[in-house]
Amino acid sequence: MDSLTEALLSGAGPDEIGRHALPPQYRAAHLLAADVGMFDGVADPDVRKSLHVGSVPMPELAPDEVVVAVMASSINYNTVWSATFEPVPTFAFLKRQARNGGWDRRHDLPHQVVGSDAAGIVVRAGTGVRHWKPGDHVVASCVQVDDQEPATHADAMLGTGQRIWGYETNFGGLAHYAVVRASQLLPKPPHLTWEESASVLLTAATSYRMLIGDNGARIKQGDIVLVWGATGGLGAYAVQMVKNAGGIPVGVVGSEHKAAALRRLGCDVVIDRSAIGLGDDGAPTPERTIELGKRLGREIRRQVGEDPHVVFDYVGRATFGISVFVVRKGGTVVTCGSSTGYDHHFDNRYLWMNLKKVIGSHAANLQEQAECNRLFRLGHLAPVLSDVYPLDEVGEAARLVQLNRHIGKVGVLCLAPEEGLGVTDPALRERIGAERLNPLRGLGAAPRPAEGARS
Structure with a gap:
């Protein structure tokens, strides 16, 4: 263990942190460019085979960046x-970025060091960093932007220089150290643990932009x-944000195990997709x-007595046509992803003749993330951790998500x-109540569904 890590784990303050050199290497979950193509023709691209945990070199720090332990x-x-190299190998993103x-x-x-969430301690700040210093407890946004691009100042997600850190960039968060831009950082909610804080920002802020923000x-x-x-x-x-609003x-869930979890969240109406005949065989005709x-x-x-005003859809191909059909006249379908496939098909008559809307949404800008983070700091939103793994078992953790056997966040x-x-x-933390903080903890992994299922 290097001296900086030892100091951090012993509770070193800001002055002592600065006296220890950054380690020349650090432990990280990473992919290898040499492995691209390893899953060609493979029916089950098992991410445990492509995710490596080992030492990687510490990068040089740019003036607007910080190093977070x-x-x-x-x-x-x-x-x-990233770990399945689909839909495209993310090394292509790194080459494109390097051309700048x-x-x-x-x-x-x-x-490529992967991972798009992190909670930790600032240990170094570049010469151009104004608002963060060693010793600060922070959470990292997944969004990197070009602050010299005009569109960024209207909505950071519209800028052509916007990238998702740890996916479209290197030096991500599944590691002992990470390099992030200062404009990615927000204060860590002080009543949350490290693992709770690290399970929040990407997914919660994405949901915030989809449902709450302008x-x-x-x-x-x-x-x-x-x-x-x-x-x-x-x-x-x-679900939490809809309730709060x-x-x-x-x-909609895919098993009784997940239905029980959803009831813990206080969801008003729980529908098992098997009850409506929706299987796992791809998009219906x-x-x-x-x-x-x-x-x-x-x-x-x-x-409920009425059709939905809004449909929240990140499942994609298997559900999108149904979403467009089922939302009420004048309603809105908002989408941020396509875990079952990107090629969506829907009957446009039900969209145009009923004046429905489709909104594409991607991550969240820093202001939206700050507003979302504030709700956690106030105790109005709670982390939804179900499982926690050590870094050395990151492949197992990612495999759980790949097979859709998880609930909440891993x-x-x-x-x-x-x-x-x-x-x-x-x-x-005591005032909010520990029982409110992780309503999905202890439920464990869902029974294994058929390969390729999503819920």
């Missing part, structure tokens, strides 16, 4: 995409919101889509030697 991180589906020249050249390496559906009191995959990381936060969440949409609509009206301990550390405001 990562205490904990979490698994997002983009790590599964300057500091961006550092990212084009024969390895760039999304802007739900209001009384809105009925259909949430596909309601016990996933995105869905579990979406005075709406009525209708959650146009005729089947209408049939399933009618079944789902009848079930929602039976339990955390990864990086430098933190055990769970439960990092709380600096225990009084607030």
Whole structure:
């Protein structure tokens, strides 16, 4: 163990942190460019075979960057995409970034450190960093932007220089150390542990933009919101936000195990997709889509009395046509991903003739993330951790997500030697109540579904 890591784990303050040199290498979950193509023709691209944990060199620090000692991180589906080299190998992103020249050249390496969430301690700040210093407890946003691009100042997600850190860039969060831009950082909620804090920002802020912010559906009191995959990381936060906004969440899940988890979240209406005949065999035919949409609509009206105002869809090909059909006249389908495939098919008559809207949404800008982070700091949103793995078992953690056997979020301990550390405001934690903080903890992995299933 290097001296900086030893100092951090012994509780070193800002002055002492600065006296220790950055280690020349650090431990990280990474992919190898030499492995691209290893899954060609393979029916089951097992991410445990492509995710490596070992030493990588510490990169040089740019003036607008910080080095964060990562205490904990979490698994997002983009790590599964990276580790399967689909839909494109993410090394292509690194080469494209390197063509910008300057500091961006550092990212084009024969390895990529992955991971798009992190909670930890600032240990170095570049010469151009103004608002962060060694010793600060932070969470890292997944979004990197070009602050010299005009579009960034309207909405950072519109800039052509916007990238997802640890997916479209190198030096990600599933590691002992991470290099991030200062504009990615927000204060860590002081009542949360490292692993709780690291399980929040990417998925919760994405859900915030989709549902609450000015760039999304802007739900209001009384809105009925259909949430596909309601016990996933995105869905579990979406259910909480709908409840907080005075709406009525209708959650769709794929098993009784996940239905029980959804009830723990306080979801008003729980629908098992098997009850409406929706299987795991890909997108239904146009005729089947209408049939399933009618079944789902009848079930929602039976339990709630009305059609949904908003549909929250990140499942994609298997559900999107149904989403467009089932949302009410003048309603909104908001989408941020396609875990079952990107090639969506829907009957456009039900969109245009009923004045429905489709909103594409991607991650969240820093202001939206700050507003979302504030809700966690106030205790109005709770982490949804279900499992926590050590960094050395990151392949197992990612495999759980790949097979859709997880619920909520799967955390990864990086430098933190055990769970439960990092709380600096225990009084607030006690006031909020530990039982509210992780409603999905202890439920464990779902029984293994058929390969390729999503819920």
